[in-house]
Amino acid sequence: MLLLLLPFSFSACQDKAEKGEEAHALEYTCPMHPQIVQDKPGSCPICGMDLVAKQPANAPGVAVATDLDYLLQPANQAVVSSVQTTHPVQRPLEQEITMAGVVTYDTRRQYIIPARFAGRIEKLYVQFNYQKVSKGQRLYDIYSPELVTAQKELLYLLKNDPSNTSLIAGARQKLRLLGATDGQIRQLTRTGKESYTFSVFSPYAGYVLDPSVTAVAPGATATPASAGGSGDGMGGMGNANSGASPASAGAQTAAPQQGFAIREGMYVTTGQALLKVIDASQVWAQFNVPSAVAGQLKKGTPIAISFPQEPDKKLQAKVHLVEPVYAANENFAQVRALLPAKDNSLFIGQILTGKATFSTGSALWVPKEAVLDLGTQAVAFLKLNGVFKPVAVQVGQRTEDLVEITSGLKETDVVAANAQFLVDSESFIRVADTNR
Structure with missing residues (x-):
């Protein structure tokens, strides 16, 4: 019997030894105070909680089903929810842009009248800014020794060498370059007497300004958020040659002067800018649009223009120019369309609304609520395996x-x-890199 019981007793002793070693190897710690570590169960001396066994470093991990992997991810990488879903749609889209704008001057129709020769202003026939002038109207009389000498040269050649046509043609051309009209040259040759007071006529029709005055419509350089401007233009239409009234443009200067810098009796030098003439027979409809949609507006894109003050008034125009602008720490674009002011009661500074329709071509579209703008990037929540990433x-x-x-x-x-x-x-939100 002793021989039969000896193997069982040896096996039992060995099991007890292994269990003792395993129990001895375990360490116990407090869940709230991990610095408390003991080699046997007990209570935490700080909070009184029961100590729990620490998991050995080489202990095998708990197996987790693959369909529960998302529960082990950080909370800011996935969202479990049952919200309504949608999917992107690939299609072309007809888009309409509504733009706020203002009527302003065509800067290509602003002309400077300089002094072609030095002299003294004897008589000034325009007295104040925005005075209407027509082409060929007398602006001022000037005395110039240079012009008197040029007249005497022509008269001398006509009297003493009438057969020298080349010199006579050169003398006539010199007078033309100094600003003399063909009518003045014919009068000089007919009377045979030089004029010491020479009249200068306007080569353009429009409104006369001092060169220092900038004619800009109210709101013409506003950002898209304030593109409408104030819009209570003061002027009206003149005749067919005058176009839109520029009266409201004077409001753009801090203190617009009513007269001119030049005065009767003043001496002027060659090339000095004396007057400026604005031809308002054609004006601009100028709109401010965000940069995101400006790329869709091309030259020739139709624009339907309406006026808030006159709901029944409609005009059709086309995009003439799209100009990128940076102002007030904002990027936007100025869209210009040409408006004939003739037969249209337009006001400079009058606010207007333009609508342009264009096709975007085939593109991938989602509802705007499906995209979250974080400032530095845009995020959409993609549904994968029942969760949103x-x-x-x-x-x-x-x-x-x-x-x-x-x-x-x-x-x-x-x-x-x-x-x-x-x-x-x-x-x-932490956007994870998803390779799909």
Whole structure:
């Protein structure tokens, strides 16, 4: 019997030894105070909680099913929710842009009248800014020794060498270059007497200004947020040659002077800018639009123009120029369309509204609520394996209800219809790199 019981007793002793060693190897610690470590069960001397066994470093991990992997991810990388979903749609889209604008001058129709020769202003026939002038109207009389000498040269050649046609033609051309008209030259040759007071006529029709006055319509350089301007223009239309009234443009200077810098009796030098004439027979409709949609407006794009003050008044125009502008720490674009002021009661500074329609071509679109703008990037919540993951997307054009996705999503993807619903004001979204 002793021989039979000896193997069992040896095995039992060995099991007890292994269990003792295993129990001895375990360490116990407090969940609230990890600095408390003991080699046997007990209570924490600080808080009184029962000590728990520490997991050995080489202990095997607990197996987790693959369908629960998302529960082990950081909380800011996935969202479990049952919100409504949508998917991107690939299609062309007819888009309409509504633009606020203002009527302003065509800067290409502003002309400077300089002094072609030095002299003294004897008589000034225009007295104040925005006085209407017509082409060929007398502006001022001037005395110039240089012009008197040029007249005497022509008269001398006509009297003493009438057969020398080349010299006579050169003397006539010199007078023309000094500003003499053909009528004045014919009168000189007919009377045979030089004139010491020479009249200068306007070569343009429009409104006369001092060169220091800048004619800019109210709101012409405003940012898109204030593109409407004040819009209570003071002037009206003149005749067919005058076009829109420039009376409101004087309001753009801090203290517009009513007269001119030049005066009767003043001496002027060659090349000095004496007067400026603005031809308002054609004006600009100038709109300020955001840079995001400015790229869709090309030269020739039709614009339907309406006037808030006159709902029944409609005009049709086309985009003439799209100019990028940076002002007031904002990027936008100025869109200009030509408006014939003839037969149209337009006011400089009058506010107007333009609508342009264009096709975007085939693009990937999602509802604008499906994209969350974080400032530095845009995020959409992509549904994968029953949870929503934030993914970075690149956006393009925007409409009132839709946003174009240029990269980051495919047409087969499913995204949250309302991205803002998945985020509260204190959340921080970590966009994970998703290789799909």
